Amino acid sequence: MGRSAFRRSHGEGPFRYATTGAGILVLVIMAAIAVFLIVRAVPALQANSANFLTEQTWTPNASPPAFGIAALAWGTVISSFLALIMALPVAVGVALFISHYAPRRLASVLGYVIDLLAAVPSVVYGLWGVIFLVPFMRGPSEFLNTYLGWIPLFAGESVNSKSILTGSIVLAIMILPIIAAISREVFLQAPTMLEEASLALGATRWEMIRMSVLPFGRPGVISAAMLGLGRAMGETIAVALIFPATFTVTLQVLTGNGNSIAANIANGFGEATPIGQGALIASGLVLFVITLVVNTAARLVIARRKEYSRAAA
Amino acid sequence: MTTTIHVLQPVSMGRRVKNRIVQGLVWLAFAIAVVPLVSVIWLVVTNGLKRFDLEFLTHSMRNIGPRDAGGGAYHAILGTLEQVGLATLISVPIGLLTAIYLVEYGSGGRLARSISFFVDVMTGIPSVVAGLFVLAFWVLILGLGYSGFAGAIALSILMLPTVVRSAEEMLRLVPNELREASYALGVPKWKTIMRVVLPTAFTGIITGVMLAIARVAGETAPLLLTVFITDSINSDPFDGPQMGLPLYVFDQAQRPNITATDRAWTGALTLILIVMLLNLVARLISWWRAPAKGR
Numbered sequence: 001m002g003r004s005a006f007r008r009s010h011g012e013g014p015f016r017y018a019t020t021g022a023g024i025l026v027l028v029i030m031a032a033i034a035v036f037l038i039v040r041a042v043p044a045l046q047a048n049s050a051n052f053l054t055e056q057t058w059t060p061n062a063s064p065p066a067f068g069i070a071a072l073a074w075g076t077v078i079s080s081f082l083a084l085i086m087a088l089p090v091a092v093g094v095a096l097f098i099s100h101y102a103p104r105r106l107a108s109v110l111g112y113v114i115d116l117l118a119a120v121p122s123v124v125y126g127l128w129g130v131i132f133l134v135p136f137m138r139g140p141s142e143f144l145n146t147y148l149g150w151i152p153l154f155a156g157e158s159v160n161s162k163s164i165l166t167g168s169i170v171l172a173i174m175i176l177p178i179i180a181a182i183s184r185e186v187f188l189q190a191p192t193m194l195e196e197a198s199l200a201l202g203a204t205r206w207e208m209i210r211m212s213v214l215p216f217g218r219p220g221v222i223s224a225a226m227l228g229l230g231r232a233m234g235e236t237i238a239v240a241l242i243f244p245a246t247f248t249v250t251l252q253v254l255t256g257n258g259n260s261i262a263a264n265i266a267n268g269f270g271e272a273t274p275i276g277q278g279a280l281i282a283s284g285l286v287l288f289v290i291t292l293v294v295n296t297a298a299r300l301v302i303a304r305r306k307e308y309s310r311a312a313a
Numbered sequence: 314m315t316t317t318i319h320v321l322q323p324v325s326m327g328r329r330v331k332n333r334i335v336q337g338l339v340w341l342a343f344a345i346a347v348v349p350l351v352s353v354i355w356l357v358v359t360n361g362l363k364r365f366d367l368e369f370l371t372h373s374m375r376n377i378g379p380r381d382a383g384g385g386a387y388h389a390i391l392g393t394l395e396q397v398g399l400a401t402l403i404s405v406p407i408g409l410l411t412a413i414y415l416v417e418y419g420s421g422g423r424l425a426r427s428i429s430f431f432v433d434v435m436t437g438i439p440s441v442v443a444g445l446f447v448l449a450f451w452v453l454i455l456g457l458g459y460s461g462f463a464g465a466i467a468l469s470i471l472m473l474p475t476v477v478r479s480a481e482e483m484l485r486l487v488p489n490e491l492r493e494a495s496y497a498l499g500v501p502k503w504k505t506i507m508r509v510v511l512p513t514a515f516t517g518i519i520t521g522v523m524l525a526i527a528r529v530a531g532e533t534a535p536l537l538l539t540v541f542i543t544d545s546i547n548s549d550p551f552d553g554p555q556m557g558l559p560l561y562v563f564d565q566a567q568r569p570n571i572t573a574t575d576r577a578w579t580g581a582l583t584l585i586l587i588v589m590l591l592n593l594v595a596r597l598i599s600w601w602r603a604p605a606k607g608r
Contacts, residue, residue, distance in 0.1 A: 022410030023410075023428045026407075026428055040454070096339050098343075112596075119527060123559045124581045126566065131574065204332035233439065234439020241563070281445050287442060291439055291442075303433075
């Protein structure tokens with residue numbers, strides 16, 4: 001087309017600059033988040049009298065302030081991995097159910113039902129967790145402790161159902177729809193030809209899924225799981241209401257011990273002094289870096305495969 | 314019987330059983346996923362209806378003691394509407410322009426690809442980190458204090474990637490023939506985008522925006538760090554702490570007495586109703602004028 005004539009049209013330049021500028025703004029925001037968190041974290045880290053990476057206690061409001069990320073980071077990691085272990089099999093099952101088992105007409109409705117799980121605000125899950133699930137988990141927690149106490153995870157002297165485990169269950173419920181939605185998209189994109197070929201060769205439905213759908217979908221499910229993991233790590237309000245909020249590194253998820261970075265920010269913010277706020281921002285920076293790594297890795301897995309282009313919800 | 318030659322071997326017992334077991338497990342997985350949803354909705358509705366009255370919707374918590382009954386969430390509902398509205402005003406223009414850049418101008422270049430990648434990564438930013446960023450930047454460094462607007466900035470950071478992604482998807486669905494026809498008539502590119510491409514994708518974009526709004530309307534953590542908490546009505550989002558409905562639920566849930574818990578449930582019910590309404594409207598719009606290729 002007669003490019004030169006159009007380009008000189010009075011609106012083209014500004015419009016182009018505005019759209020490019022908006023795009024660049026996205027990059028600027030990402031950079032600004034890192035920069036401003038660092039700027040506010042440094043004074044607190046300089047005032048810290050303990051080693052930030054190894055110290056377990058969190059007393060940034062005392063003088064001298066002493067705080068470390070060890071117990072919080074540990075709690076974040078263990079609770080989100082527990083959540084992932086619980087959510088992943090169910091989510092893959094749900095995805096398979098919607099993509100390959102449910103009657104066609106029902107499938108989209110059932111998809112919406114699962115999406116509804118994602119639409120419930122996290123504070124509502126928190127309320128549900130602290131008022132319903134915590135008392136409800138008292139029996140199962142004691143059962144696990146009594147009969148499976150030889151597993152280090154379930155060991156411990158005193159059982160408290162306001163625990164890492166209960167929080168992890170809530171986290172699992174919250175990340176399930178994300179993992180299920182992405183896995184479903186990926187399973188739906190498995191080549192129909194392969195599926196029909198294996199059925200024609202006499203495979204049962206499960207064999208067809210195992211041989212043609214699952215291998216095709218594996219990278220997608222892996223990255224969906226990582227996105228879910230990242231979401232679980234960053235989840236704040238629900239676990240702030242449930243986690244016991246102590247600062248100890250422990251594997252015993254049934255005892256009243258444990259905390260996470262995000263929960264500590266929500267719970268500790270109200271009483272924080274300026275140094276305390278800086279300390280919380282420093283912990284947020286750690287969380288930002290961890291989730292950034294997990295999410296980037298997940299996105300790279302998805303981006304490497306063109307077939308998944310629609311799955312990156 | 315014994316002499317029959319099986320041309321087609323029947324599926325062996327073992328394989329059939331395995332097939333059945335997996336089928337059962339898949340159904341079970343779905344049932345397990347639905348149980349918490351039903352439990353949450355049931356408890357929120359039954360407990361929430363207790364205090365779902367006019368007083369709740371029209372009064373604040375001012376001068377309501379920690380053990381008093383009564384009080385309401387008017388200040389929180391007002392705050393949420395203002396904060397989410399402001400967040401929409403900030404994020405939709407930026408998000409839409411970014412999507413236009415990605416689809417119409419970027420055309421797979423290095424900048425477009427890195428923007429696209431970081432939009433995806435941005436989706437995964439924990440909401441509490443967005444709150445901390447605004448706290449560090451707006452409240453502590455610029456010294457502007459807690460306000461509804463600070464919360465709106467944090468929410469808009471969370472909305473932005475959702476808006477960009479959905480708008481991008483909708484713009485890509487607009488047939489190229491429309492653009493070419495417009496160019497052939499001598500219409501410049503920017504005018505083609507404004508007058509042809511955007512109107513065609515309009516309903517889809519609205520749907521995406523509604524879903525983004527629904528997603529951030531329930532966010533609590535960023536508000537806690539930027540809007541703070543108040544028991545009084547503050548209708549000015551640019552000055553002083555406000556309240557938000559999710560914050561209200563969080564605040565009441567932490568108070569260990571039954572009247573506060575009842576208020577928390579009712580707040581949760583109100584919040585869910587708002588979020589579900591937004592979701593429903595979004596679905597209705599997309600269903601009403603489904604684009605060529607529905608989701």
